[in-house]
Structures are given as C-alpha cells and as structure tokens.
Amino acid sequence: MHDFTQDLAELAAQSLARTRRVVAGAQGPVLEVDGQACLSFCSNDYLGLSNHPDIVASCIAAADQYGVGAAASALISGHGDAHEQLERELAAFTGQPRALYFSNGYMANLGIPCALLGAGDTIFLDRLSHASLIDGARLSGAELRVFPHNDTARLEQVLARCKSARKLVATDAVFSMDGDLAPLAELAAVCARHGAWLLVDDAHGFGVLGPQGRGSLAHAGVSALHAPHVLYMGTLGKAAGVAGAFVAGDATLVEWIMQRARTYMFTTANPPLLAAAASAALRVIERDEWRRERLRELAAQLTLGLADLPWRLLPSPTAIQPLIVGDNAPARALMQSLREQGIWTPAICPPTVPKGTARLRISLSALHTPAHVERLIDALRQAAGVRQ
Template structure:
C-alpha cells in the first residue's frame, strides 16, 4: 500500500465512523460570542473561562511588549530567547503557587510531552487516570516506561496498581479538572497514596488554574495538595497561551538539561510573556469574575434539570451533555447552531466509544440571558 493509499484509507475510515474533524474559520471570537460566515452565535465552546482573552489591560501589555521586545523570541531559551520578562514571570508563578521554581513552555502539550519523556526510564512505571489528557497518555505510551491506567477518579484502583512490583520509580498522573468530563480529581487521596509508595504525583491543572482556589491558584491549592510536578497552562482562564511546570530546584535544572521540547523549541516571545504577567494579575484579582462564573454554572445546572441527555457530575466551567453515538452528537450540535448557539460535539477517539457528547463551556463573560437562551434551545431540541 502506498503512502497516498494509506492516507486515503485512514481518512475514509474516519468519515465512515462519524469522527472526521474539520476546522471552522471564525471572523471574530471571544468568550461570549463568535461570528462565522457572516452569522453570529453565542459561544459555548471556548476555554476562556474568565473572559480575559480580550481584556484591555492584557492586550495593552502585549502591545507594549511587542513595541519594546519585538514579536518573536528569536531563539530557544538556551540561546537568546530567555529575556527579563521570562525570568520575572517564572519567579512570579513560583511565588504564587509556593514552589521553588517554574519553567515556561510554549504549550501545555509540549510541557507534558517534555516532562514525561525526560523523566521516564525503562524500569519505571507511569500510573495514569484512564481519562487523562491525550498529551499525558501519548507521552507515557511513547516512553520506555510501563504505562498502566487506573479507573477514573478511583483512589482504590490506584492503590491496587501501586501495590504491584516496580524495579524503578513510579509517576502517578492525573488532571486537576478533567477536560472532557469537567469533574475534579480526588487529589488529596491520590497524593497520599503516592507518598505512601514513594511515588511522584504529576497534576495537569490546565482547567483548574485561575478558576478555583484562593486567588485562582487552582485545584491543587483548593485541595491543599502540593504535587511533585504541577502543570499549569495559559490558554484557558489566563486567556493567552503557553504553559509552566512548577517543581523543585533539582527537577528544574534536570529539565533544563534533558527536556528536549524545552531545549529545542523557540521560546515564548517576551511580548507574550508581558501579556501573561498582566493576565496573572487579572487572575489574582479576579474574585468577582470567578463568582460570576460560579453563578453561571449554577444557573445552567439548575435549568438543565429535566433534559433528555445525561448531565455529567461536574461543577466546573465544563458541562458535558452525554449523547452517546457520534452521529447523534453531531446532529444535535448542528441543530443548536441553527438556533444561534455554538457548541462543539466531542467524539471518539477524544472520548471513549459510545460517550460522544456536547462539551458546553461556560465563562464569566456570559450574561444570564445567554445561559437562559442556551437552556431554551436545549429543552426545545430535546422535546
């Protein structure tokens, strides 16, 4: 079979399975609304949980940073791409979350790949919640370590895995708030188990940071847990992009020597880092935004009572409606778009077979009337 034949076969299989993905260009998009092909929609698919992506202070900080530093880093952080703004932001993040060190990465996906690839050896094992993000599971499966998954949010399942023999080291992996189900991990129980077995705990808190905990410090802070490795990302509540690893001094130095995604990637532009510094201040000062988001979540969940689709047990900004089959989820999303509500249908392989869903995401930027309109459309469509 030629390369072209293999590609065509794979694409056709995706189409037949109802799993074919397509990009949709937006003329305008923010946390509350978007415009596509001349039509306007309420946006219930963004991860901009606090509505900061268009915050004037953050936009202005990026513009001022670009005027001073230019629009690119010009090289990796190990060459010429590590500037004063990066130094300052890393220290600010470390101080904020109570770690000795923070290291900046170009994305959360790159951070997870880099950390696991650098740490995991052939005698080690990685025990990951079965619903962990693809970046974590892919990195673990491609590493020389043994990957074993444990039942979602079940500490007793992790305990059973930890009881098994391992000649090397053990890394326990989970998300703080799960990106597709919207529920929270029992971090305190997982952390206690990891400590009892001399294992390290890695928590990817992409969807918790900025949203929960004092000053938006995230899931780990909220549950009084300090994992050995904490990943935070800036493409959700921060409204920008990029990521950071929080860890101890020796681990940070190890990553600077051996994390290839960090060493060989162009650094985050200093202008973007200027925007992130302002975004951090907005997150720290964002109690009112977090309160507004909590009110929107409560309003949606109360109004969704009685819908024909199963609600997930989630109190986060991620509110999935379990539909089941891929085609039904795609059709439901299309019907909502016809009524001016943009909601994404999530299908396998992103989620397990038979659990296709609408992934509704809420923001502090949504008005009560926006929530009510979505609920009105959902109830009308479900009748």
C-alpha cells in the same frame, strides 16, 4: 503510497470526521463563525481574559520593547527578563519553589515524563488522562500502567507491587471532557507512601479553582511544603487567556526538567510579549474574584434549566459542563440544531470520549450573561421537544 480517500470516507460515515470553522475577530461570548454570528459555548477562555484591556496593553508594550520573536531556544539566548519574571511570578502564585515556562501544555506533558523516566521505570496514568500525558508516557520508554479513573485504592495496590526505582503517577486535575476533579490530596498521599512523583495537569483548573484562582492543588489543600514530590503543570492559554504553559514544583526537580526535557531544550522560546501578557493575566486572575463567582452562578443556572431533559448533564464544579447524548450521529445532529439557532456548542465523539458517550461540551465563560445561558437552555429544550 497509501491513499487516504477511503479512510476519510469511513470517518465521515461514522460521524467522526472533524471540520475546522473559520472564526473572524476577537474571542468572546459571541463569535463570527464562517460569516455567521454565533453565541459561543465552546471556548476555553473561562475567565474571559483573552481580550482584557490590561493584558492587551501589556502585550502591545512588550512588543514595542522586545519585538515579536524570541529568536532562539531558551537555553541559548531566548530566555529574556520577561520570561524570568513570569517564572518567578508563577512560582509565587502557585506556592511552589520554582517554575519553568514551556511553549504549550502538550510540549510540557511530552517533555516532563521523558526527563524523569526511562527504561526500567514505571509511569501510572489515570484512564481518562489527556492525550498529551499518554503520548509523554509512551515516549519516555518507561513501562506504562493505566489505573481506573480516580481509583486511588487500585493505584495504591499497583504501586505497592511496583519494583521500579523511579515511579511517576500522572493525572489531569480537571478532566477536560467530564469536568470532574481528581482526588489530588489522596493521590499525593498515596504517592508519598510509595516513593512516587505525582504530575498534575491542571490545564482546566488553573485560574478557575482554588483561592484567587491559584489552581487545583490549592483547591485540594495540597501544599509544596508537605508535598515536594508533586509537580504542577498549568496552561496559560485557557483561563489566563494568553498562551504557553509551565511546570512548578521542587527546585531540583524543575532544574532537572530544564536540563533534560527535549521539548524545552530544542524549541524556540515563546515570544517575550506572551510572557508579559501572561504576567498581566496573573494579576487579573488574582484580583477578579467576580469572574469565578460568575462561573459558579451560570453553572447552577444551566443545571437547573436542563434538569428534565432526556440528556444527562454531568455534575461539574468547573466551567466545563458536559451534556451526554450517547451516539455520535444524534450528538452531531443536536450540535447542528443549535448552530441553526445561532449557538455554537461542539459535539465531542470517540475516540476523544468513550464509545456511547458522545456529548455536547458546554464551556462557560465569565463573560457569558444569564441571558446567554437562558438562550442555550431554551434551544436545548426546544430540540428535546420539552415544553418551555
């Protein structure tokens, strides 16, 4: 039996060992981490909804009505009226004919390619696609082809040469480590020309981008009416502040996924109280435009404040603001320097990002204030030795 002691020591020597932190209390801009109060820039709660009183109240009311467990898979007896209502609301909110509620985004991205593809088919992935899309592609049994990041011209070339009967292109909409956007309108057009489905993972754009937060497809002007070959996957544990995920698109495609996605068929359904909370979150997302406006203002403030530092802030129109440091050890040292000043901003190192691009992944929330961001700017400038 293999002993992983030496393997773990090698990870630590390369500054690649990961450490869990114990967070006490509710999520928010300030967290108690390992007993210390920290200003947090590491959460995906982009709109600050995880503690919204309306959403919490919906969850409590649903717990009183339904209890705390679904007790079965959705295809047995776990699909309740709260789940059904959420799916109808998600379809309407995203402008799609139908939606299917998954337990989480990783399970959705594992299940969808496996439902649509098999041996003899081909799946094309953007080079920076999320690990869940990569794993789903591998599990599908289809041939896996990787195209350069956001390179629609190269994708068109390889699609034109592909002889497979079934083809699927999969990409993040907002890339979680760089914060940049996929060219969704161009990708949808390329896929339509070559008879391919397009699967869009909008984990980090849903709620943040598009009119009323309706997501990256709406932001790009891609409508279901003109793009029935596009499948939209969104998560409900980030900007929506709850848990779960969904895929929305053509009703026949979604029905087939429900019939064949093993990660949907063979797992216990999410508790109804989460579905009810997600429904409440949709109403807040649609109503509170100020939350998206606050994110834009804070991002502009951060960009201006870090402009003359030795580290490069990648341009991003989202809540994800990556600060490229370079090597692993300096990135971790910078993270530790901030922690000592009571600020928690995670260092992201390979293999999550390419070698030589270790970074601080700064995540903004609508509940951050300009004073919070100014404190982060001051701490980074101090760490860089730049005069205030």
